[in-house]
Amino acid sequence: MTIVIETKDLCRYFGDSEETMVKAADHVNIEIEKGEFTAIIGPSGSGKTTVLHLMGGLDNPTSGEVELSGKNIAKMSGGELCDLRRDHIGFIFQSYNLIPVLSAEENIEYIMLLQGVKTSERKKRVKEMLALVGLSGLENRRPGKLSGGQQQRVAIARAMASRPDIILADEPTANLDSKTGIALLDVMKELNEAHDMTFVFSTHDEKIMSRASRLIHMRDGKVELDERK
């Protein structure tokens, strides 16, 4: 199997002195293979979000390595990390984080604009993505006119539109009711199966984690258990 992302002895410590230091990620070693649908689970403060941020190049590790498709992203410059996130990583955030002044389709289109995708291709992909997440017909609505579940579907479509190697989702269902959250996970699972898209998401919701094909348990910044179903 192809390894998409791999962390080697990944550490992220906050604080200056021994007494106040928080080890948000402590010698984390994870390998994510292409097409996996992985949940990082654990209680609040276990280090799930920190590991996702480190994997996505949103934060710099204290020590250790993150390899995306064989490249160590921990040593990349700010500009290189921007390009890496733009072309290789899709993000889904807990609070959707759509641009409020852009419509659903414009939010999806924006990342392709950054990539330099031609207008006709962008329009085509936007249509496809909206259909995939079941939002056809709502393309002109701005985030304020969409429900939480619909906004998160737009966020999934936005993450997919750039055709990344991996999609990292930080508590994607935390702001949704359980029914909408499960429905959203089902959409992600369908995309994972139909398009062989690699997903890594964090959650502490047991109903959600049951949908994952692999569970990485974290506690106090360490991987406690890594189980494949």
Added chain:
Amino acid sequence: MLLIKLAFRNIFRQRRRSLLTALSLTGGYVLSVFSISMQDGSYANAIAFFTEDHSGHVQIHKDDYLDRAKIHKTIDNPNAIATILDKHPSIASYTTRVFAPALSYSDDGNTPVQLIGVDVLREKQTSRLYQKITDGNYFADSPNDDGYFSAMIGAGVANSLEVGLGDELILISQGADGSIANDIFIVSAIVGENNSPDKNTVFLPLSGAQSFLTMYGKVHQFSILLTDISDAREVATELQSSIPSLSVAPWQVVESSFYKTMQADREGNLVMLVIIGIIVFIGVLNTVLMSVLERSREFGVLKAMGSRPSKIVSMITLEVTMLSAMSIVLGLALAIPLTYWFSTAGIELPEPVDVGGIKMSRMTGLLTPTVFIIPMIGIFFAAIVVSIFPGLRAANVTPTAAMRSH
């Protein structure tokens, strides 16, 4: 297109705030346009007055006559010069003049005067001497039946000597050959008023003046009017190369003290405009900074998605530039009719001002593309400069920290 749409919508997110900012930019633009129009209009009027009144746009003299006028520094071959001038396409008209100091006498007294001999026909086409006659008639080129040439005298001379139309005026001066020149002239016209610059001047027909000063066929000055005053320096340079033995000077050199004062005043006005601009743009900076701080989370998201910092800076710059463009459109809608009115109707002065013997009762502005373009360039340049600091602030947000903010 999407970036423009995004910038446009971001501007209209806080409509009231954007409107107030736009209005301050519009106000600054209209004020700048009006100020430049008024200043350039005033100077254009003043330049037109003195160049068309007496100096012309270009002058030709012998050697350093312009700085140190001496009666013997004459142009000895005016006909050859005239042939060159007649062929030049940029020259509308020209005239020749002689100058000398003199003492004037009448039965009731004497007074020193500036004597100017002018080409009777050409002077009419080149200066406003004819229009400045307040009483009497423009003089003839030839002497009357009694052999006397006519003279047009300044109002000051007329009052000092208590002479009027048809009276005799005796002039005494030194001829170019060193002889004593004296002759009788008949007053044909009074020029200007008591407070005019010409008040102590006596104008004679060129041939009469040449004969009086024993400088037959010679002149001191060619005064040239061009079809376009802005060509003055260029035409002067061309003529100088054609006539290397003489000194050719544009009006900026002839009236150098006025020109230097005008340039200094323009620089002073520019400083004022820059100060107005700084005040306006401090307000704009405040607005943009507020907007950037409010949208920190979005900039964090954009960076997380892969927007490079330069892209975010250019996005902020685009927003400020578009706001400036909208303000300028509004400003143009106000400034064009205002400047048009100012350049045509103008402002009536409470007291008419005498400029070179011409009554100026109205202040008018200048309506040229430059008047609108200079403040426009200034506003766009300032908009770009002002957007850099907030842009850098937005570009340097840390995605994880920014996305935690509300």
